[in-house]
Amino acid sequence: MNTFEAIFSKRSIRHFKHEKLEWELISDILEYANKLPMLIEGIAVEFKLVSNIEEKQGFYSPFNVKAPYYICISSEEKEDYLLNAGYLMQQLNLYLASKDLGSCFSILSPGRNLKAAMKYKFVIALAFGKTSTALFRGSKEAKRFPESTVVVYKEEVTPDIRQVLNAARLAPSLNNTQPWRFVVYKNRIHVFAKKNPFIARVLDYNKAIDMGVMLANFLLAAEELWVDISLSKSETLKNKPLQKNDYVCTIAIG
Template identity: 60%
Template sequence: MNMFDTIFARQSIRNFCQERIDWETLEDILKFADSLPMLIKDSKVEFKLVSNIEQKQGFNGPFSIKAPYYICLSAEKTEDYLLNAGYLMQQLNLYIESKGLGTCFLGTANPGRALKSSMKYDYVISLAFGKSKGPVYRDPSQANRLPEEDLVVYKEEVSSNIRKMLEAARLAPSSINNQPWRFVVYKNRIHVFARKNPWFAKPLDRMKMIDMGIMMANLLIAAEELWIDVKVAKSDALKNKSFPNNEYILTVLIS
């Protein structure tokens, strides 16, 4: 299965066999991680592979998951670094899942102090992975997601390929399945927005930007698979406009 097909078949896995994965596969995953395209050019990031097999590595928190391996991302804190982090981690996530391994993002679990201090930049997020005890894939109809009509406003009739890109975006995983993404769609551009959190949920804003990056990976992988040329840009007009329920993130220009 390629990464595009995996978008429609994947699910989060929380029950892992505490079993070793062969070194070639791990090396291949790390090589892939280091070759990933960025959403935000020249961002500085480091991937760290953590084996939880020989020695228990500290991941704490109520939503922590026991897995044989984790891959942790640390990044330099620059503008949109969270968006970029989500974008990178979802590409890696789909790559690992496409190999028949199970994965789950760990947004709320925290690495122990020793592990954190061994990272090159600021810790952002981890992905738990390994051989799954149950099925790794599911039918897309089983994914618990908001319907398209809640997420997308079509301003013009668009091609079936653009609809397929938006379907890939809709199926993206998000922290506590929040699905913050919203879209305003024209033939030649998709304006991407994120739902605003109420004031008491502001601490969730950080995870929301990672979610938005994750969704962008699905959108852009679908564009590539469907041979649609796209460019990501920010509209100054929309950036400076205030919307009651949503915040403007970026625009995908379609040529």
């Protein structure tokens, strides 16, 4: 299973064998992480591996997923750094699946010592390890909104672009909220994030990570299907007051 195939069939794994991984595999994962292309150039990030095999290493959170290993990302706090971090971590999430390892995003607060050991601001972690749970499922089994809820087609598009949008729709998100919305034209796609209710604006932090996760699926699928795309921001849309959504970016096709 490669990373593209994993987009359609990977599911989050929360139960792991408390088993050591071979060092070669761990170093391969770290090497992959450090070579990943950025969504936004000029934001420094650091990946940190945390092993829970020998001793508990200072994680605490009510959402904590218990796992033998975590890979954490810390980032410089520049514009769109959460989008960038989500984008990187989803690629890693899919790579772990391609190595037959289970994984799940985990919002956890690193303990003081671990926080201090990170170069930048901690963003999110991926819990991972060997598992006896099935790693994959059919894409139809994924609990996701139907295409009609998240995509508005303003013009007819090719089957490949539909497939890229399907890859994006299947992305994981915190509590499966699936905040992404798309307005689709033949040569461009406007990407929006559904607004949280006013009292839930604290969740905007995670929503930005979710949007980056989704963009990883989008860009990976586009590359696999030879759909030439580029990302930009429309100043007009950026400044347009919208009731239900926030504008994120525009993806030009071809």
